[in-house]
Amino acid sequence: MNKTENNKAWFLVLPVFLLVAFSAVIPLMTVVNYSVQDIFDQNNAYFVGAEWFREVLRDPRLHDSLLRQFIYSFAVLAIEIPLGIAVALMMPTKGKMASLCLILLAIPLLIPWNVVGTIWQIFGRADIGLFGAALNGLGIDYNYASNPGDAWATVLLIDVWHWTSLVALLCFSGLRAIPEAFYQAAEIDRASKWAVFRYIQLPRLKSVLVIGVLLRFMDSFMIYTEPFVLTGGGPGNSTTFLSQTLTKMAVGQFDLGPAAAFSLVYFLIVLLVSWLFFTTITHMDKAK
Amino acid sequence: MTMSKRKTLGISLYILFVLVPIYWLLNMSFKTNEEILSSLTLWPQHFTLANYEVIFSDPSWYSGYINSILYVSMNVVITLLVALPAAYAFSRYRFVGDKHLFFWLLTNRMAPPAVFLLPFFQLYSSVGLFDTHIAVALAHCLFNVPLAVWILEGFMSGVPREIDETAYIDGYSFPRFFVRIFLPMIRSGIGVTAFFAFMFSWVELLLARTLTSVEAKPIAAIMTRTVGAAGIDWGVLSAAGALTIIPGLLVIWFVRNHVAKGFALGRV
Numbered sequence: 020m021n022k023t024e025n026n027k028a029w030f031l032v033l034p035v036f037l038l039v040a041f042s043a044v045i046p047l048m049t050v051v052n053y054s055v056q057d058i059f060d061q062n063n064a065y066f067v068g069a070e071w072f073r074e075v076l077r078d079p080r081l082h083d084s085l086l087r088q089f090i091y092s093f094a095v096l097a098i099e100i101p102l103g104i105a106v107a108l109m110m111p112t113k114g115k116m117a118s119l120c121l122i123l124l125a126i127p128l129l130i131p132w133n134v135v136g137t138i139w140q141i142f143g144r145a146d147i148g149l150f151g152a153a154l155n156g157l158g159i160d161y162n163y164a165s166n167p168g169d170a171w172a173t174v175l176l177i178d179v180w181h182w183t184s185l186v187a188l189l190c191f192s193g194l195r196a197i198p199e200a201f202y203q204a205a206e207i208d209r210a211s212k213w214a215v216f217r218y219i220q221l222p223r224l225k226s227v228l229v230i231g232v233l234l235r236f237m238d239s240f241m242i243y244t245e246p247f248v249l250t251g252g253g254p255g256n257s258t259t260f261l262s263q264t265l266t267k268m269a270v271g272q273f274d275l276g277p278a279a280a281f282s283l284v285y286f287l288i289v290l291l292v293s294w295l296f297f298t299t300i301t302h303m304d305k306a307k
Numbered sequence: 308m309t310m311s312k313r314k315t316l317g318i319s320l321y322i323l324f325v326l327v328p329i330y331w332l333l334n335m336s337f338k339t340n341e342e343i344l345s346s347l348t349l350w351p352q353h354f355t356l357a358n359y360e361v362i363f364s365d366p367s368w369y370s371g372y373i374n375s376i377l378y379v380s381m382n383v384v385i386t387l388l389v390a391l392p393a394a395y396a397f398s399r400y401r402f403v404g405d406k407h408l409f410f411w412l413l414t415n416r417m418a419p420p421a422v423f424l425l426p427f428f429q430l431y432s433s434v435g436l437f438d439t440h441i442a443v444a445l446a447h448c449l450f451n452v453p454l455a456v457w458i459l460e461g462f463m464s465g466v467p468r469e470i471d472e473t474a475y476i477d478g479y480s481f482p483r484f485f486v487r488i489f490l491p492m493i494r495s496g497i498g499v500t501a502f503f504a505f506m507f508s509w510v511e512l513l514l515a516r517t518l519t520s521v522e523a524k525p526i527a528a529i530m531t532r533t534v535g536a537a538g539i540d541w542g543v544l545s546a547a548g549a550l551t552i553i554p555g556l557l558v559i560w561f562v563r564n565h566v567a568k569g570f571a572l573g574r575v
Contacts, residue, residue, distance in 0.1 A: 028400035031392040032408065035452055038389055042449045043415045046426030109318040118563045122556070123322050126329060129555025131510045131527040134548040141335060141541065142328045149331050152347050180325065192499075192566055212310075226461070234454075241419040244512050262421040266513075275425070282422040289417045297410070 053279035071280035081281065083256065084264040085288070088240060091171075091260065095178050095239040100232060102179070103186025104224070108216070110191055121191070124184040136248025139177045143249075163250060167257030170250045174258050177245050182238070186231045193227035194220060229300055233293060240289055261285055329552070336545035343541045358546035368547070371526030374440065375509065376554060378523065381444035382508040383501050386451045390500070394459035395485070399471070412453040420513045423449070428517055440523045443515050447508040454507070455500045462496025463489075498565035505558050526551060 057067045075081055106124070111117045127135070143163050145151040154161040163173040197219065205215050243262035250258050259267075265285060268278040335343055336358050337351040362368040396402070397409060427446055428437070436442040470492070474484040490497065516528040530547050 022399060022401045024402070025400045026402045028396035028402040028405075031396035032402075034389040035393040035412065035456060036408070038385075038445075038448055039412060039415055039452060042427075042445055043418065043423075046423045046430055047418075049426035049429065050422065106318065106321050109314040109321070111315075111318070120318060120322065121563050121566055122559050124325060125559040126552065126556065127325055128506055129509060129552065129559060130329075130548075131512060131551050133512050133527050133530065134551050137530070137544060137548050138328050138332050141545065142331050147335075147343055147347065147541065149327070149347070149349075180328065184325065188566060230457070237417050241421070243421060262419055262513075265419075265421045266424065278425075282419075286418055286422055289419065290414055293413070293417050294410075297413075 050279045050282050053275045054283055055276075057276055067276070071276040072284070075277050075280045075284060078277075078281075080264055081284070084259055084261050087257075087259070088261045091175065091242070092236060092239045094175055095182075096232060096235055098175075098179050099183045099186050099235055100228070103183050103231065104190050104228075106183065106187040107190035107194060108220075110187070112195070121188065124187055126184075127181045128184050128188075130181075132244035133248045135177060135181050136245045139173065139180075139245075140249050143173055165254055167254050170254055170258050174242075174246050174249060177249070178239060178242070181245070182235060186228075186235065189227040189231045190224055193224045197223050225300075229296075233296060236296065237289060237293060240292075332545050333549050335541060336549045338542060340540065340542045358542040359550075361543050362547055362550065368529060371524060371529040372550065372554075374519070374523050375515075375525040375527070378440040378443040378447070378515070378525070379505060379508045379554075381440060382447045382451060383504045385444060385448055386455045386504045387497065387501065389448075390452055390455035390459055391490070391497075392485075394456045394463055395489070397456065397460045398463035399468070409456075412456055414453075416450050416453040416457075418449065420450075420511070424513065424517050427514065431518055437518065438520045438522045442518045443523060443525070444508075446514045446518055447511060451504045451507055455504055458500045458503060459493070459496055462493045462499075466492050495565040498562045502558060502562045502566075506555070509555060 054071055055066060055069070057070075110120050110124075130138070139150075142148040143151045143161075145155045145162060151161060151163075160166075161169050163170045201219050202215070205219060210218070241262055242260050243266070246258040246260060247263060265278060265281055268274050268281060334350060337354050337356070338348070339353055339355050339357065342348065342351070342353055397405065423446075431437050431442045431446070436445075466489070470488070471484065474488050479488065512525070512527045515525040519525065519528070526547065530544060
């Protein structure tokens with residue numbers, strides 16, 4: 020669509036601009052301010068330049084949780100995106116059954132995150148939870164509270180349970196927006212199921228998938244509540260992701276300077292990866 | 308087995324996977340703590356509503372639900388009010404810095420709440436908004452407004468420009484056109500956006516917990532107190548968890564048709 024050039028449009032954007040400036044720019048400046056000072060109390064603050072950044076970038080805690088975070092986020096995307104598309108393709112297309120499926124699938128999305136943690140905390144326990152008891156009954160020694168591997172896998176399973184529905188709902192909506200004529204044309208051409216998926220459905224799903232991939236990347240990269248409730252980051256550090264390392268530092272130890280520097284590094288990483296996604300996709304569009 | 312049967316089987320299995328953990332929560336919420344801890348039973352042997360009674364008879368419990376619903380509703384209203392005109396501007400006009408502004412908005416969706424924890428606390432304390440519903444509602448705008456602009460812009464770009472032009476020729480002023488003609492045309496978009504705004508605000512805990520202490524404390528934060536000296540009160544915890552699912556169910560019930568109708572989301 021060709022748009023008209025009109026700078027008065029700024030008036031329409033102004034409320035958003037002011038609101039976000041209040042709730043994002045001011046706090047962000049505070050963080051920047053902390054990150055370059057050593058603060059003893061209200062009246063004693065010294066400018067230390069980039070020292071906190073140097074300290075944080077050398078901190079093994081950051082390296083560990085960053086690596087853990089990347090592996091986790093990519094595992095999340097690799098499972099949830101294909102599974103979400105598959106679920107969307109399997110859903111009934113119209114009528115009461117479609118509505119029912121939608122509602123049932125959306126339930127996990129609308130449960131507060133700590134309740135999600137609680138549900139699995141109970142469900143996974145070997146003594147009172149069905150899942151933990153069933154696995155142990157099958158002879159698998161499963162215990163998320165003491166075995167790091169189990170804890171990690173459980174946090175991943177929770178995420179799949181919790182968020183695949185989002186991808187599925189987005190894809191379902193995208194699929195419904197494809198005109199019936201496309202399918203009829205494919206039928207006339209005797210296109211295979213795969214060809215219909217590859218050349219009609221997938222290209223049409225692109226815009227919703229971009230939102231899905233970006234949202235899932237950002238949110239899995241900021242994951243905090245579920246592992247916090249389930250394991251508190253343990254056993255050891257196996258489920259301590261970036262947000263948790265950060266809150267431990269800022270709130271737990273009150274190391275404001277390093278925590279602020281950490282925050283900025285963290286934010287820049289999310290920004291960089293999201294920007295890469297964003298520009299790659301926009302360029303793919305232009306190439307066509 | 309035919310294709311459609313395989314599909315039905317697949318979707319049924321997936322839905323089963325989604326529902327079983329939730330069933331387990333419900334199951335536990337109707338049990339006594341003795342039964343929960345003594346043996347594993349697939350359904351309550353001694354059915355009891357005592358866990359729910361604890362919640363409904365104690366204001367410090369049920370006020371949590373009211374607080375959460377209050378700040379979530381405020382957030383949805385604020386988000387829609389500011390995002391609608393902005394999304395219109397992005398979908399219809401080119402203006403100085405539009406692309407940068409759009410990406411800048413999105414970056415706020417990417418900011419980890421953990422980063423903003425402390426500054427938010429200080430900011431809202433200094434303006435006297437600490438422990439109020441509006442503070443949480445405003446804080447949640449940080450991630451909801453960018454998303455709302457993004458989704459709404461897609462829906463608005465699907466409405467042909469000719470509609471706007473015809474309305475202006477017919478003598479509609481901009482506000483009247485926007486409210487009377489344009490908004491009804493993107494009903495589904497508003498429904499979907501409200502759903503997303505509700506969802507992300509309702510489920511968020513980290514900011515909501517940090518910005519409140521007593522007056523506006525969300526239910527999710529109150530739930531942590533079931534952990535007492537005598538261990539965790541699993542029954543009450545399950546009942547409280549089960550109750551948090553209900554508002555979400557109501558919202559998805561209202562928007563199900565908008566989602567089922569399908570949306571393609573223009574931009575990106």
